[in-house]
Amino acid sequence: MARIVTRVEYDVVRILMVINIWWLGVKLYKNPRTAYKVVKRLISNFQDMIGNKKLVRAFEIEGKYSWDMFNPAWPTPGFNTFFTSHLQEIKPTDQSQLGLRRLLIAITKRCPLACEHCSEAGTLYNNDVLSCEEFVSRIDKYVKQGVGQLIYSGGEPLSRFNDLITLISRYKLRCDQWIYTSGFGLTLEKAHQLKQAGLNGAAISLDNHVEQNHNMFRGSSKSFFWVHDAVKNLQEAGVLVALNVCPTKTYIESAGVEELIELAKKWNVQIVNLLEPRAVGNYQDQDVELNVAHKDRLKKISDQFNFDRAYLNYPTVLYPAGYRAAKACGGGISYLFLDYDGTLYPCPFCKVKMPEIQQKAALCEA
Structure with a gap:
């Protein structure tokens, strides 16, 4: 059964998660400062999306922490892969x-x-x-x-x-x-x-x-x-x-x-x-x-x-x-x-066929 996580534990986990993403950026960009800037932009994009509010909870199962169903639990290999790709979306290094x-x-x-x-x-x-x-x-x-x-x-x-x-x-x-x-x-x-x-x-x-x-x-x-x-x-x-x-x-x-x-x-x-x-x-x-x-x-x-x-x-x-x-x-x-x-x-609702390599343009308003 999942456990609700809040207050101090919640804040500590968030900090550790951001450090994890920054380290992924360091390995990706080979530059701590560049990684910091890209992670800062990632966080800013998220805060803009939710109206600069703070979510009140996370969930923990077997030592893994989740906020929602659209971002992998932390710490996991899927989290690292997912956010490495997210950083690439913001600042690509390799086509x-x-x-x-x-x-x-x-x-x-x-x-x-x-x-x-x-x-x-x-x-x-x-x-x-x-x-x-x-x-x-x-x-x-x-x-x-x-x-x-x-x-x-x-x-x-x-x-x-x-x-x-x-x-x-x-x-x-x-x-x-x-x-x-x-x-x-x-x-x-x-x-x-x-x-x-x-x-x-x-x-x-x-x-x-x-x-x-x-x-x-x-x-x-x-x-x-x-x-x-x-x-x-x-x-x-x-x-x-x-x-x-x-x-x-x-x-x-x-x-x-x-x-x-x-x-x-x-x-x-x-x-x-x-x-x-x-x-x-x-x-x-x-x-x-x-x-x-x-x-x-x-x-x-x-x-x-x-x-x-x-x-x-x-x-x-x-x-x-x-x-x-x-x-x-x-x-x-x-x-x-x-x-x-x-x-x-592009998504289950937008029936516009795509080539096998995705295009860098939004094709769907769903």
Whole structure:
């Protein structure tokens, strides 16, 4: 089970983490002063993004510290690789290392659900195309290039459990690794297998705090049970757990997001990640995208739980789209999406095909 870290321990860990990044810069640039300047800019960019506030908590599992699901835990090899690439993104030294930090991988389009908002509706339930060995040959190139975080999605990645274990085991000593899952069939035995293979975190999809409503949204009478069972099993196995939430306009207006955060606290979940519905897949051509009032409310909720010490014992609440004004989407720059058939896209929502070597230009506004 993750432990909340705050106050003195939190500050000491932050200092040590920054020193670690600076040392990575020293090795990269062969100059302590240059490393200091680049790390200072990295920190300044982050502070600008969050409005010069201070996060109130981190989480510790087995001596590893995490702030969110988008940056690897410290200290780990994945952290070092990830932030070396981040430094390269700010001040490149070698065009063979272009600053790609994260690779999202849809290892299958098989899925037991029929979700209302599925962005993969056009290819969902298609047969697998690439073998495990073919995925390895593609992923290896990006890991060699400096990718520090791998995220396995689908469809439902647990539908290819044996291949998932093979991939996670292969990159255990080099990358931070997560799965995006519905929790389908994630037994305690499988949770321990995933942990032993090297899984660092799991983001489980939960879109309503009311069991019946979530099941209806996901198209399965068992979905809520799978989520809760997976949360408990992963926590027992020592895996960091997050909830991926795609709140509709109605759900936001009815204060459902706040209720779901309360449920996450009750379940001892460390992170809630708020994703905006997009007019793609099953939502193609529908009026589902949030307006300014909805976005402002989600941003306010995120700020409240992240920066107000009164909510210290609650989860960290991420709302990545809320920072678009300060930081553009990293699709095509800091991360890429590798689809089940080997096609590369800037992100799961932007279906603009990319060459195998990513371009240094943002191609996505997602």
